[in-house]
Amino acid sequence: MQTATIQSTPIPAPAPPDLGAIKARQQATWASGDFGQVGVRLQIVGESLCEAVDLLSGERVLDVAAGNGNASLAAARRFAEVTSTDYVPALLEQGRLRAAADRLEISFQPADVERLPFPDASFDVVLSTFGVMFAPDQARAAAELLRVTRRGGRIGLACWTPEGFLGRLFETMSAFVPPPAGLESPMAWGSEARLSELFGGGASEIRSTRRTYAFRFRSAEHWVEFFRSFYGPTHKAFAALDGASQLALEAELISLLRVWNAHRGEALVVPGEYLETVIRK
Numbered sequence: 652m653q654t655a656t657i658q659s660t661p662i663p664a665p666a667p668p669d670l671g672a673i674k675a676r677q678q679a680t681w682a683s684g685d686f687g688q689v690g691v692r693l694q695i696v697g698e699s700l701c702e703a704v705d706l707l708s709g710e711r712v713l714d715v716a717a718g719n720g721n722a723s724l725a726a727a728r729r730f731a732e733v734t735s736t737d738y739v740p741a742l743l744e745q746g747r748l749r750a751a752a753d754r755l756e757i758s759f760q761p762a763d764v765e766r767l768p769f770p771d772a773s774f775d776v777v778l779s780t781f782g783v784m785f786a787p788d789q790a791r792a793a794a795e796l797l798r799v800t801r802r803g804g805r806i807g808l809a810c811w812t813p814e815g816f817l818g819r820l821f822e823t824m825s826a827f828v829p830p831p832a833g834l835e836s837p838m839a840w841g842s843e844a845r846l847s848e849l850f851g852g853g854a855s856e857i858r859s860t861r862r863t864y865a866f867r868f869r870s871a872e873h874w875v876e877f878f879r880s881f882y883g884p885t886h887k888a889f890a891a892l893d894g895a896s897q898l899a900l901e902a903e904l905i906s907l908l909r910v911w912n913a914h915r916g917e918a919l920v921v922p923g924e925y926l927e928t929v930i931r932k
Contacts, residue, residue, distance in 0.1 A: 668833035676831075678738055681785075684886035686717040687745040691880070695719035696780050696809050696864055696925070697811075698738055703860070704807040704929050710775040713799060716782025718758070720746030725779065727755040734774075736762035737782070745883040754781040757877045763810045765791045772801040774904075781925070784840035787831075793849035797932060806850070806930040812841035812861065815924030816911050821884070823907055827900045855905045856931040866921040871908035874919055875901055 657747035700722055705910045706712070708730035713872040714723040719742050727750065735757050737743050750757045762768055764783050777800050786792035796806050811817035818838045830836075839845040843859050850857060868874040878899075889897050914920040 653672070661742070668831055670787050670789070673831050673834065674765075676808045677787065680883040680887045682739045682741060683883045683890075684881045686739075686742060686795065686881065686883055688881040690719040690721060690742075690745075691749075693780065693864065694721050694724070696862075697723075697725035697778075699862065700778060700780060700807045700809050700927060701725045703927050704776055704778070704805045706731055706776060710774065712778060713767075713769070713774040714778045715728075715762070715796065716779055716785070717746060718742050718780075718782060719807075720749055722778040722780045723757050724749060724753060724755060724772050727757050728753075728778070731776070733757045734769075735759050736764075736767070763794060763844075767795045767799050769799045771798055774805075775801060775804045777804070778807045781811060783808065784822050784837045786832055789835055789839070789845075791874040794853075797850065797853040798878060800932045802932055804932050806910045806928075808840065808846075808926070808930070809862075809893070809901065810840035810926050810927045810928070812839055812924045813838035814928050815841070816866070816921055817923055817925075822898070823903050824884065824888045825901075827896060828891050841884060841924075842925070843928075844924075846928055846930070850930050853932060854930045857928065858930075859928040860928050862925055862927050864925060866923055868918070868919040868921075870919055871905045871912070871915060874908055874921070875904050 712726040712731040712733045714735045717735045727733045911921045
């Protein structure tokens with residue numbers, strides 16, 4: 652008696668994500684709304700990060716994915732030589748206006764964090780507050796930060812944690828508008844383990860501290876209105892949905908905010924946990 656041989660058809664490996672197309676969509680996302688309205692409210696994070704890296708006057712500082720310049724302004728206030736970069740020109744222009752208003756000397760330059768236009772070891776300190784974490788190619792972005800930092804220099808990062816409010820916010824929005832397949836979550840940058848994977852090979856020391864930024868708004872409804880108008884990811888998520896789905900997302904966000912509200916009164920105070928990290932090359 653002969654036994655039939657059954658040959659299985661190999662399952663093709665999934666195609667790798669198109670990082671170029673994803674980056675183009677991300678750039679359009681951050682250019683939508685008006686992130687500057689959100690960014691100015693995060694200034695305290697840039698100040699804290701400059702203290703964490705023990706920034707010294709005269710040091711060469713690069714702020715990557717700088718938005719409208721929170722860390723850039725904080726470093727310039729400490730008399731550092733600051734270069735502020737982002738791939739959204741409108742945000743750089745807002746940074747210029749803020750620097751001019753405060754009479755701070757900062758150089759502004761368009762740049763992609765995955766392809767920084769600077770020679771090796773150009774900077775004493777490289778900073779990013781809630782910026783580099785959104786780069787689609789995480790390994791390449793981390794390698795670029797290490798490349799442009801001098802030996803013995805420091806990289807300072809502020810990144811939302813996956814367990815914190817921003818992690819839950821992006822989970823909620825992803826249920827309505829799924830993120831591109833095949834990408835690591837940007838919230839991974841808020842994990843000590845992931846930062847060790849990204850930077851451990853090029854670092855002599857990695858030191859992380861969990862901190863909290865408090866979102867303070869009139870109410871949960873006020874927060875949703877504000878972020879829907881100004882924060883690119885939330886703005887784009889609502890724009891991608893029909894009317895009924897928009898109402899459903901709004902209800903989910905209001906419910907999430909009320910759960911996280913630490914004030915328990917009419918005003919909203921939501922603790923946003925982030926990981927403040929100093930990496931010495």
